[in-house]
Amino acid sequence: MPATPSSDPPARESAPPSAGTAAARLEEADAPAAPPDTADHTWLQHLGMPFYFRHTPRPAMRRGIFWGAFISIAVLLVLNLIFMPYGRDSMAYAIRFALFGNESGYRTFDAGARGIFNQFYIIALVLSGIIAPLFATFSLSNERVLGTMEFLKLAPLSTTGIVLGKMFGSVYVIHMISGALLLAGVPLAILGGYPPENVAIALAGMVMACLLLTAAGAFLATQTMAFRGFAAVAGLLALGFFVHVPPLAASGEKEVGFISLFSPWGMLDALFWHEFGSAWRRANVPMLAGSTYLAYAYVLAYQALFFVLFVWAASRKLDSSEKTALRPSAWIALWSFVAVGALGAAYNADVNNIRSLDHCWAAAMAILLVAGYVVCGLALIDHPFRRERTLSDECERLAGRGERASRRRFPLHAGFVTLLVLLTGGLGTAFFYETSTANRAEGWLLCAMIFLPALLFLLLALALEASAIRFRNFVGQATLSAVLSALLLGLTLAPAIHAGTINARFNRCAWAAENYYRWVANDKPKQQYYWNPSEQLELLNRHLENAEMLAEMDSLEKVQNIQRIYQNRPVALFLHFRPWAYLLYPLLFLAAFAGLYYWRHCAFALLRKEAERAVLPAAGVLYNKSDP
Amino acid sequence: MIRCENLTRYFGSFVAVDRLTIEIGRGAVCALVGPNGAGKSTTMKMLCTLMAPTRGRAWIGGRDVQQDKVGVRQLIGYLPESFQLYEDLSVERYLQFFARAYNLDASMANERVTDYLERLGLNEKRDARVGTLSRGMRQRLGVAKSFLHDPEVVFLDEPASGLDPVARAELRDFLKFQQHLGKTVVVSSHVLKELADFCDHIAIVQNGRLAEFGPLSGAEGVLARYSGTAQGGRRYSLRVVKDGPRLEILLKELPGVSNVERRDVTLTFDLAGDEEAAAGVLTKVAGAGFLVARFSPEEVDLESVYRQASKGERSD
Numbered sequence: 001m002p003a004t005p006s007s008d009p010p011a012r013e014s015a016p017p018s019a020g021t022a023a024a025r026l027e028e029a030d031a032p033a034a035p036p037d038t039a040d041h042t043w044l045q046h047l048g049m050p051f052y053f054r055h056t057p058r059p060a061m062r063r064g065i066f067w068g069a070f071i072s073i074a075v076l077l078v079l080n081l082i083f084m085p086y087g088r089d090s091m092a093y094a095i096r097f098a099l100f101g102n103e104s105g106y107r108t109f110d111a112g113a114r115g116i117f118n119q120f121y122i123i124a125l126v127l128s129g130i131i132a133p134l135f136a137t138f139s140l141s142n143e144r145v146l147g148t149m150e151f152l153k154l155a156p157l158s159t160t161g162i163v164l165g166k167m168f169g170s171v172y173v174i175h176m177i178s179g180a181l182l183l184a185g186v187p188l189a190i191l192g193g194y195p196p197e198n199v200a201i202a203l204a205g206m207v208m209a210c211l212l213l214t215a216a217g218a219f220l221a222t223q224t225m226a227f228r229g230f231a232a233v234a235g236l237l238a239l240g241f242f243v244h245v246p247p248l249a250a251s252g253e254k255e256v257g258f259i260s261l262f263s264p265w266g267m268l269d270a271l272f273w274h275e276f277g278s279a280w281r282r283a284n285v286p287m288l289a290g291s292t293y294l295a296y297a298y299v300l301a302y303q304a305l306f307f308v309l310f311v312w313a314a315s316r317k318l319d320s321s322e323k324t325a326l327r328p329s330a331w332i333a334l335w336s337f338v339a340v341g342a343l344g345a346a347y348n349a350d351v352n353n354i355r356s357l358d359h360c361w362a363a364a365m366a367i368l369l370v371a372g373y374v375v376c377g378l379a380l381i382d383h384p385f386r387r388e389r390t391l392s393d394e395c396e397r398l399a400g401r402g403e404r405a406s407r408r409r410f411p412l413h414a415g416f417v418t419l420l421v422l423l424t425g426g427l428g429t430a431f432f433y434e435t436s437t438a439n440r441a442e443g444w445l446l447c448a449m450i451f452l453p454a455l456l457f458l459l460l461a462l463a464l465e466a467s468a469i470r471f472r473n474f475v476g477q478a479t480l481s482a483v484l485s486a487l488l489l490g491l492t493l494a495p496a497i498h499a500g501t502i503n504a505r506f507n508r509c510a511w512a513a514e515n516y517y518r519w520v521a522n523d524k525p526k527q528q529y530y531w532n533p534s535e536q537l538e539l540l541n542r543h544l545e546n547a548e549m550l551a552e553m554d555s556l557e558k559v560q561n562i563q564r565i566y567q568n569r570p571v572a573l574f575l576h577f578r579p580w581a582y583l584l585y586p587l588l589f590l591a592a593f594a595g596l597y598y599w600r601h602c603a604f605a606l607l608r609k610e611a612e613r614a615v616l617p618a619a620g621v622l623y624n625k626s627d628p
Numbered sequence: 629m630i631r632c633e634n635l636t637r638y639f640g641s642f643v644a645v646d647r648l649t650i651e652i653g654r655g656a657v658c659a660l661v662g663p664n665g666a667g668k669s670t671t672m673k674m675l676c677t678l679m680a681p682t683r684g685r686a687w688i689g690g691r692d693v694q695q696d697k698v699g700v701r702q703l704i705g706y707l708p709e710s711f712q713l714y715e716d717l718s719v720e721r722y723l724q725f726f727a728r729a730y731n732l733d734a735s736m737a738n739e740r741v742t743d744y745l746e747r748l749g750l751n752e753k754r755d756a757r758v759g760t761l762s763r764g765m766r767q768r769l770g771v772a773k774s775f776l777h778d779p780e781v782v783f784l785d786e787p788a789s790g791l792d793p794v795a796r797a798e799l800r801d802f803l804k805f806q807q808h809l810g811k812t813v814v815v816s817s818h819v820l821k822e823l824a825d826f827c828d829h830i831a832i833v834q835n836g837r838l839a840e841f842g843p844l845s846g847a848e849g850v851l852a853r854y855s856g857t858a859q860g861g862r863r864y865s866l867r868v869v870k871d872g873p874r875l876e877i878l879l880k881e882l883p884g885v886s887n888v889e890r891r892d893v894t895l896t897f898d899l900a901g902d903e904e905a906a907a908g909v910l911t912k913v914a915g916a917g918f919l920v921a922r923f924s925p926e927e928v929d930l931e932s933v934y935r936q937a938s939k940g941e942r943s944d
Contacts, residue, residue, distance in 0.1 A: 147712035151773065153678060155729040156702040320680055392638035392682050401683070614641035 069177045073184060076119065084112040113192025118272070120185030121202065124178035125264055129210040130240065132171040132178075137217030137236050139170040141229035144221065149318075159315040163222075167214045167311075175210075198271045201296050205267040208303035213240055215310035219325070222317040255348055255363035257286035258295035258341075262303070267296075288344035298344060302337050309334065322389050324382050328416055331379040335420060338375055339427060342368035346431060358435050365431035372424035373453065380417045380461055385468040387607070394611035411600075414461030421457040425450040444571035448496075456492040459592055460485055466600035469607055484596075491592055495585045499574040502545075506573055509549045510563050512536050517556035549577065629654040629781060629812045630675065632686035637670050637679065637836075644670040646836040647684065652814065652829060654780075657807050659823040659844075660816040661934055662833035668816045669709055671833070672783045675814075676706040688781055702730075705779035707770050709786045709816075715759030719750055719769060722758050723776060730777035744772040747802060749795075763790040771799065775806065782806065784815040788822065800825060824930040832934055840933070850933055863887075863926045864906060867894045869919040878916055882909060896926060 083105040086093040096105055106112035143149045143166065152162055168175070182203065189199050216239050220232040227234075244263045251260035251269060260266030270286050288295035313325035326334075346364035429449045432439050439445075463484040471477045516533040540546040553559045566573040575582055630652040637645040645667040652658050660668050673679040675686055677697040685692060691699040714722055720741060727737035745751045748768040753761065761769065767790045774782055784803075788796045796819075804826045806813060817823050823830075830850055832840040842850045868875055872893040879888045884900040899905055910923055 147710075148714055150678060150708060150711065151713075151726070152729070154676060154701055154704070154706050155726065156698050156731065157729065158698055322680075388638075388640045391640045395638060395641050395643070396636075396683065611641055 065173055065177075069180060073120075073180060076123075077116065077184065080112060080116045080119070083115070084109060110192045113188040114194060114272070117185040117189035117192065117194065117199075118268075120181040121206070121268070124181045124185075125206055125209070127174050127181075128178040129206065129213055129264060132174040132210065133213040133217045133240070134233055134236060135171045135174070136167045136214050137221050137232045138229050140166040140218055141221035141224070141232040145225050145229045153318075159319045160311060163218050163311055163314045163318060166221075167218050194272060201300075202267065202271050204300055205261070205264055205271075205296075208300050208307070209243075209264040209267075211307045212303045212310070213243065215307045215314070216243075218314040219310045219317070222314045251286070253363070254287075255360050256345055256367060258288045258299065258345070259286075259367070261286055261295060261299040267299075287348050288341070289347040294344065298341060302341070305333065305337060322386050324384050326379075326382060328379075331375065331382075331416075331420065335372060335375045335423070338368065338371040341371070342427070342431070346434075361431050361434040365428050365435065368424060368431060369428045372428065373421070376417060376421045376424060376457060379420060380457060380464065383413045383461070383464055383468065385413070385465045387469055387472060390469060390604075391607055391611055394608055395615050398608075398611050398615045411462060411465065414458055414465065417461050418454050418458045421454045422450065425453050438568045441568035442571055444575075445569070448571060452492055452496070455589060455593075456488055459488045459491075459589075459596055462593075462596040462600050463488065466596065466603045469600070470603040488592065491588060494588075495574075495581065498578070498581065499570050502574050502577055503570040505545060506549055506566065506577070509540055509546050510553065510559055512540050513550060513553040513559045514556065514563075517559065521556070545577075629656070630658075630686075630688055630814065632671075632675065632684065634684035635671065635674060635681050635686055636683040637667075637674060638682045643836050645674065645681075645833075648833075648836075648838055650831060650838060650841055652812060654812055655807075655810045656829050657803070657813045657815070657827045658829035658831055659820075659827035659930075660814055660831050660833065661818075661820065661823070661930075662816075662839075666833040667836040668833055669785050670836075672706065672708075672785050672814065672816065676704055676783055677701060678706075702777075703780045705774035705777065705782040707774040707782075707784045707787055709789070711770055713758045713766060713769060715757065717758055718755050719758060719761070720745065720754040722769065723772060726773050727776055732777060740776055740778070744776060747805075748772050749798065764792060764795055767791055768795070768799075771802070779811070781812045782814070784813065786817055787815060788817060788819060796822065820930040820934055830930065830933070844930070851930075862906075863896060863898050864909075865894065865896050865922070865924055865926050866913070866920065867922040868913075869893070869921055871918060875913065875918055878913065878918075879909075882912060885909065893921075 082092065082096050082099070084092070085106060085108055086096070106115055140163070143152065149162075153159070155162075157165070186199060186203070190196055213236070217232065217236040220235040220239070221229070224231040224235065244265060247259050247262040248266050248269075249260075250256045250258075251266050257270075261270060266286075274285075285292055286295045288298050309326060309330055312330070316323045317325060342364040345367055346360050348360050348363070429446050432449065433446065464481055467477045467480045467484070471480065512533065516537045519533040537550070541550055552562060566576065631650070633649050635645055635648040635650075636643070648667075648671060660671065662668050670679065674681050675688065675693060677693050677700050680694060685694070687693065688700045689703045691703065693700050714725070717725065723741040723744065724737055727740060732740065745754050748771060750765065750768055750772065753765060758766070758769065767787070771784070771787055774784065787803075788799055791799060800822055803813060803815070807826055815823065815827065824844070828844055829842065830840065830844050831838060840850060844850055866875070866879075870893060872890055872895065875893075876888055876890045876895060879885050879895060879897055884905055886898045886900075888895060888897040899909060906923075906925075910920065914920060
């Protein structure tokens with residue numbers, strides 16, 4: 001073996017600068033001469049945007065863009081001015097009359113000014129909130145696909161700077177056109193009578209929506225390199241649809257109306273347009289904790305948080321695809337915002353004619369369970385298990401260099417996600433508890449609401465980790481994860497569906513039996529019979545499960561007694577009529593957990609064997625255990 | 629200036645770089661050589677902050693390549709083996725763009741761009757679109773980009789690939805000039821003869837491990853180490869006019885002579901001892917009636933060092 005002179009202690013810098021002082025000394029000794037302060041420190045460069053310079057259009061194109069935009073805005077303004085009200089003796093009126101007849105145009109100057117603002121605002125929104133993010137996404141994605149990103153990453157810029165530069169530097173012209181439109185539109189909005197604070201909120205809403213979508217696009221661009229960069233664009237289009245459209249469905253609901261503000265169109269509607277709707281719609285002012293401004297502040301803050309997290313995640317992924325997109329603290333922050341929003345909806349008490357507090361709690365529960373479980377699901381997918389990395393660790397460990405027991409083997413991530421799901425389920429159940437006194441009847445039901453989803457997420461986390469370790473390619477991982485997720489979801493839903501079916505059957509039987517006994521006793525019926533109660537009971541009796549239930553309802557007293565016992569206690573009822581479920585479902589869950597945990601263990605064992613095959617033949621050459 | 633300790637990089641179970649420990653001083657020009665897949669490019673990428681090491685640490689100018697990426701990037705220039713350029717920009721605008729990315733102000737950027745366009749023979753192409761450039765021209769542009777911000781340390785991965793012989797010579801002159809400016813350069817290439825012209829250090833990498841490292845010349849240099857024999861002597865070459873087989877028999881009988889190899893009338897052998905012993909051998913050969921055409925110590929070049937180091941043949 002040739003000697004490696006580097007193993008000899010060098011005269012200088014021989015000790016690794018592990019200690020701070022050593023590092024400082026080393027840095028002092030070896031630090032290069034400070035480069036001349038050549039930076040011109042423009043605000044764009046402070047934001048990490050040297051790409052401004054790359055995307056500066058040629059002078060001719062620059063002039064073309066400027067004049068094109070200028071003329072377009074001017075034409076829009078002129079057209080709008082034509083539609084303004086004028087005295088019948090004015091030239092403008094004559095033009096309007098000649099072109100569009102007597103009935104066209106705005107009724108008042110205020111209406112005209114607002115109309116111009118609305119038009120300009122929407123055009124700016126389309127430009128900066130839809131077109132610019134798509135271009136920026138393609139730009140970043142394409143840079144990765146072509147391989148030019150490597151040179152960018154060599155420049156003394158932080159990865160966040162590169163992401164921000166690609167997000168805005170490549171499309172700054174589009175944003176400038178939007179800015180010009182708003183510069184013309186905002187004064188008119190205020191002159192037209194829109195409250196300045198509403199205009200300010202609308203502008204903030206537009207900025208945040210644009211930032212959010214651009215950052216989401218940047219994140220998608222760091223995730224995929226397929227179809228020459230267009231996969232990320234397609235992803236952003238899909239995401240944009242979900243950001244813009246579904247929240248609008250909440251605009252009519254008083255309890256959760258603030259959700260509509262997440263869509264820029266919903267915000268416009270709430271700020272400016274709702275006055276043109278029906279009386280019912282006008283009453284639905286979006287509120288959070290009883291305050292309209294709090295609702296706007298919450299939505300803007302949430303969008304800002306999302307923006308920061310998307311940029312952060314994009315930077316982390318661009319830096320190293322092995323990293324998770326977000327750290328646990330970020331997931332907790334996201335979840336906390338969801339919880340705050342849900343609590344805010346819960347306290348949208350009957351200020352402004354909201355029907356009742358119960359509805360508010362129900363809305364809070366819906367928000368928490370839907371948004372909270374979505375956050376948990378995303379955290380679940382963003383797991384730290386990477387086959388390559390784990391295999392490297394295993395090789396290092398076998399070569400006697402790494403840790404004896406790798407931390408990566410412990411299902412820490414699964415535990416974290418399960419904890420988050422338990423919190424979601426716990427808080428959601430608390431809201432459910434407040435919704436109605438009937439919902440407080442059974443502790444078992446409340447426990448099931450908390451623990452069943454947690455169990456599902458724990459099993460899913462184990463399945464995802466195992467498939468990530470087991471399969472080399474993404475398709476294998478994704479396919480198996482999807483199949484297992486479907487099976488586990490089915491397993492979780494099975495007892496709930498089973499209990500629900502029994503409950504429905506019980507109600508039907510109890511109702512029919514009560515009617516029958518009242519009918520026999522010529523008593524006043526509880527409800528109007530549509531069929532002969534005797535025939536109906538006979539019909540129900542034909543089914544074995546109904547017969548089993550009806551056997552316990554052989555008198556009116558017994559019917560009323562059993563109803564009293566099991567009213568609003570579906571789990572107790574389920575276990576009364578299906579006692580074997582006590583054993584079956586827990587056993588199924590236990591089997592699923594054991595199976596998945598064993599499979600996960602096997603996946604690690606196979607990985608270890610692969611590492612052994614790689615390491616042991618090379619022992620003494622590549623992996624001399626006696627080496628330090 | 630460059631230091632790494634136990635730098636290791638895995639790709640799954642494959643070890644691309646295995647516990648590389650190396651230290652290169654300021655102003656050194658180090659040749660990083662090794663067969664394809666030896667781990668040269670991976671090492672460079674790790675040192676350039678583009679790839680995270682699985683284990684180990686590295687410092688450039690005292691800055692940790694993992695902890696202070698931006699700081700390290702200010703100090704380094706890197707030309708990858710294969711790279712992509714912005715096809716839509718002109719050559720001049722491409723360099724201007726990166727000059728601004730490296731925080732050079734407008735006047736300095738113009739000055740540097742003009743300077744490097746001239747030095748690397750790109751002046752005539754300054755307005756041409758990058759997409760229209762030939763392979764060699766793109767390589768020159770890549771080199772210009774790597775040196776544009778006046779980095780202290782430059783990593784060049786196969787910089788001469790795709791260049792014609794004249795361009796190679798120009799590149800060699802350019803690198804020599806950079807060496808005079810005191811820059812630390814790490815260059816990987818398969819053209820060992822060219823490397824020997826301007827490199828003062830060599831690191832030979834084999835299967836991800838460092839097979840040899842040190843200064844190229846001098847008493848303690850790698851060339852000197854590889855020119856020696858196991859007994860501390862040297863290897864000599866002897867050419868006679870005729871009777872090669874008979875000379876081979878004679879040499880094998882002489883004291884201090886070993887490892888005799890014959891190729892027709894040229895014989896090579898290891899001789900223990902100094903020049904006096906060599907003179908003794910020559911006297912005996914001439915005394916035996918052989919007509920000696922040439923007798924000299926064998927030259928050791930980078931290629932033979934590389935071959936021996938790769939096979940682990942160094943005798944000491």
